[in-house]
Amino acid sequence: xxxxxxxxxxxxxxxxxxxxxxxxxxxxxxxxxxxxxxxxxxxxxxxxxxxxxxxxxxxxxxxxxxxxxxxxxxxxxxxxxxxxxxxxxxxxxxxxxxxxxxxxxxxxxxxxxxxxxxxxxxxxxxxxxxxxxxxxxxxxxxxxxxxxxxxxxxxxxxxxxxxxxxxxxxxxxxxxxxxxxxxxxxxxxxxxxxxxxxxxxxxxxxxxxxxxxxxxxxxxxxxxxxxxxxxxx
Amino acid sequence: xxxxxxxxxxxxxxxxxxxxxxxxxxxxxxxxxxxxxxxxxxxxxxxxxxxxxxxxxxxxxxxxxxxxxxxxxxxxxxxxxxxxxxxxxxxxxxxxxxxxxxxxxxxxxxxxxxxxxxxxxxxxxxxxxxxxxxxxxxxxxxxxxxxxxxxxxxxxxxxxxxxxxxxxxxxxxxxxxxxxxxxxxxxxxxxxxxxxxxxxxxxxxxxxxxxxxxxxxxxxxxxxxxxxxxxxxxxxxxxxxxxxxxxxxxxxxxxxxxxxxxxxxxxxxxxxxxxxxxxxxxxxxxxxxxxxxxxxxxxxxxxxxxxxxxxxxxxxxxxxxxxxxxxxxxxxxxxxxxxxxxxxxxxxxxxxxxxxxxxxxxxxxxxxxxxxxxxxxxxxxxxxxxxxxxxxxxxxxxxxxxxxxxxxxxxxxxxxxxxxxxxxxxxxxxxxxxxxxxxxxxxxxxxxxxxxxxxxxxxxxxxxxxxxxxxxxxxxxxxxxxxxxxxxx
Numbered sequence: 001x002x003x004x005x006x007x008x009x010x011x012x013x014x015x016x017x018x019x020x021x022x023x024x025x026x027x028x029x030x031x032x033x034x035x036x037x038x039x040x041x042x043x044x045x046x047x048x049x050x051x052x053x054x055x056x057x058x059x060x061x062x063x064x065x066x067x068x069x070x071x072x073x074x075x076x077x078x079x080x081x082x083x084x085x086x087x088x089x090x091x092x093x094x095x096x097x098x099x100x101x102x103x104x105x106x107x108x109x110x111x112x113x114x115x116x117x118x119x120x121x122x123x124x125x126x127x128x129x130x131x132x133x134x135x136x137x138x139x140x141x142x143x144x145x146x147x148x149x150x151x152x153x154x155x156x157x158x159x160x161x162x163x164x165x166x167x168x169x170x171x172x173x174x175x176x177x178x179x180x181x182x183x184x185x186x187x188x189x190x191x192x193x194x195x196x197x198x199x200x201x202x203x204x205x206x207x208x209x210x211x212x213x214x215x216x217x218x219x220x221x222x223x224x225x226x227x228x229x230x231x232x233x
Numbered sequence: 234x235x236x237x238x239x240x241x242x243x244x245x246x247x248x249x250x251x252x253x254x255x256x257x258x259x260x261x262x263x264x265x266x267x268x269x270x271x272x273x274x275x276x277x278x279x280x281x282x283x284x285x286x287x288x289x290x291x292x293x294x295x296x297x298x299x300x301x302x303x304x305x306x307x308x309x310x311x312x313x314x315x316x317x318x319x320x321x322x323x324x325x326x327x328x329x330x331x332x333x334x335x336x337x338x339x340x341x342x343x344x345x346x347x348x349x350x351x352x353x354x355x356x357x358x359x360x361x362x363x364x365x366x367x368x369x370x371x372x373x374x375x376x377x378x379x380x381x382x383x384x385x386x387x388x389x390x391x392x393x394x395x396x397x398x399x400x401x402x403x404x405x406x407x408x409x410x411x412x413x414x415x416x417x418x419x420x421x422x423x424x425x426x427x428x429x430x431x432x433x434x435x436x437x438x439x440x441x442x443x444x445x446x447x448x449x450x451x452x453x454x455x456x457x458x459x460x461x462x463x464x465x466x467x468x469x470x471x472x473x474x475x476x477x478x479x480x481x482x483x484x485x486x487x488x489x490x491x492x493x494x495x496x497x498x499x500x501x502x503x504x505x506x507x508x509x510x511x512x513x514x515x516x517x518x519x520x521x522x523x524x525x526x527x528x529x530x531x532x533x534x535x536x537x538x539x540x541x542x543x544x545x546x547x548x549x550x551x552x553x554x555x556x557x558x559x560x561x562x563x564x565x566x567x568x569x570x571x572x573x574x575x576x577x578x579x580x581x582x583x584x585x586x587x588x589x590x591x592x593x594x595x596x597x598x599x600x601x602x603x604x605x606x607x608x609x610x611x612x613x614x615x616x617x618x619x620x621x622x623x624x625x626x627x628x629x630x631x632x633x634x635x636x637x638x639x640x641x642x643x644x645x646x647x648x649x650x651x652x653x654x655x656x657x658x659x660x661x662x663x664x665x666x667x668x669x670x671x672x673x674x675x676x677x678x679x680x681x682x683x684x685x686x687x688x689x690x691x692x693x694x695x696x697x698x699x700x701x702x703x704x705x706x707x708x709x710x711x712x713x714x715x716x717x718x719x720x721x722x
Binding site for chain 2: 024028094097110111112113114115161162163189191192193194195196198199202203205206224225226
């Protein structure tokens with residue numbers, strides 16, 4: 001599956017003062033078929049965002065005029081709920097908490113892998129479009145009951161452990177999207193550090209095995225160099 | 234005084250010092266106060282001078298006593314000689330009268346007189362016999378009172394003079410010198426009293442003079458310990474009186490200023506290096522990634538690019554870990570701290586690592602005997618224990634065991650992770666906390682050698698203890714001693 005071939009109708013606003021970073025973000029997002037605008041300062045970004053029409057905003061935490069936290073705060077104060085991906089050189093956990101508390105929806109630390117950034121933007125876009133979330137997810141014969149926290153393939157209970165259920169839920173909710181290991185770790189376990197490559201891999205392997213035992217076709221794909229994706233091979 | 238501890242510097246180059254030699258902690262209880270006071274020079278000097286002065290006073294009193302006694306004896310002896318002279322010059326008839334007169338005149342009953350026939354028969358006076366041990370040489374002498382108790386019942390000390398008269402009779406004059414004894418006793422009493430007062434004043438003065446010094450030294454001790462624990466913003470306190478200590482403290486403070494400045498520079502430089510290297514590395518990774526994306530799925534170059542990506546990711550992970558360690562180490566705030574129950578964290582961790590363990594055919598067991606709540610940054614603690622678990626599983630061969638336990642001892646909850654792997658030789662247990670250190674046995678196991686440094690940094694931030702020793706299973710037992718337990722509410 002090649003990411004560049006997929007079509008998006010999303011409009012993204014990139015608020016970033018550093019030219020090379022902005023170019024990098026824009027190049028990556030454009031290659032994912034997004035329509036991208038850029039604002040070089042906080043005020044300009046705020047004005048553009050207030051005009052509306054954007055599906056996701058990437059926001060640099062440190063801007064020359066007004067702080068990124070203030071930008072997101074001003075947006076939320078005006079009831080503009082456009083998802084915001086905060087991008088910052090400050091990796092401190094406290095900074096992340098502050099960014100999310102101010103109204104950011106996700107937080108990415110510089111320097112970042114651009115595919116990870118794009119993956120996060122896609123997840124934000126999907127999450128925003130998807131609400132309200134259904135109580136049942138059905139994909140290719142796989143049924144995920146989000147009330148009973150179980151999953152069936154046909155009539156067969158997959159008998160998932162809580163973590164396996166959460167993992168499958170995250171994958172299914174974002175089906176068709178590339179999810180990096182860090183994103184999976186953050187979403188399923190709720191922690192924000194580097195889990196190492198092996199750890200998520202064995203959990204995915206376990207889940208794949210359960211799906212396979214139920215006779216389910218392989219639905220969890222490995223995306224080369226990035227992570228995983230739920231969907232047909 | 235803790236020495237400058239280079240292992241706090243950002244990159245711990247070249248080797249982190251092994252054992253931390255700490256001076257014994259100054260005790261806080263007042264019982265140990267005296268021994269502590271005794272270590273203060275001014276106190277010791279004051280007490281020493283007090284003792285010397287008391288000794289001088291004793292000497293002075295001895296001298297006064299000795300002089301007084303000599304003078305007194307001379308006086309008495311003169312009286313005895315005079316009386317003997319008068320009596321020996323008198324005629325027999327006169328002698329009786331003279332003696333009777335002297336006795337009558339002696340209202341204090343301290344004079345004794347006797348005239349004895351050559352055969353020892355008493356002829357006149359108030360003595361019934363010639364005193365024992367009296368030499369009849371006409372010279373005043375001290376008489377042994379104990380041998381003449383019948384003659385001088387009340388007397389304590391007697392001086393006497395005996396002489397043979399021209400007619401062959403024996404003349405004895407004696408005098409009770411009890412006064413001298415009284416003087417001696419009162420002198421001795423005074424002497425001891427004054428010596429005691431001087432000593433007491435010396436000790437009190439010493440305490441009064443030295444207590445600020447003790448407090449000052451305690452302040453220095455506290456500050457020095459914080460500095461040794463990595464808080465380089467601490468400075469040694471200056472006292473009010475102790476100029477020598479202050480001079481030293483100022484020198485040390487100046488040294489600390491310089492150290493802090495240099496460390497700040499090193500840290501900034503290292504952080505910049507880590508950051509500046511991460512940025513191009515990230516770009517490198519991006520271009521490898523994009524190249525791979527543009528390849529056909531059947532392309533033979535995928536394996537090579539996969540390898541390049543893996544290596545770049547590894548490098549990036551190491552830089553991230555380095556930055557993370559320095560970030561945690563430079564953390565002064567405890568913003569993320571809150572009372573956190575340990576049990577859910579450990580359960581989550583065991584769940585997270587369970588598949589990794591079963592993949593390596595390692596049995597992961599979990600035992601909890603405590604439901605402790607600890608003031609900590611739950612996320613950081615999760616990361617630290619996760620690293621320990623990761624290590625334990627990684628180094629334990631197939632069909633081995635990794636044991637996770639949460640206990641509590643009197644000092645607080647203890648998280649223990651033991652494995653049946655090869656273990657760490659005791660001489661390497663400190664070195665494994667160094668950045669990039671890899672035990673010889675670990676060379677063929679993938680890893681960065683940063684995991685335990687990260688654990689160490691997190692544990693230090695919390696003020697917890699971190700102990701590596703041998704597990705009963707033969708491998709490593711890593712224990713995090715959470716010594717800040719809060720009672721359950």
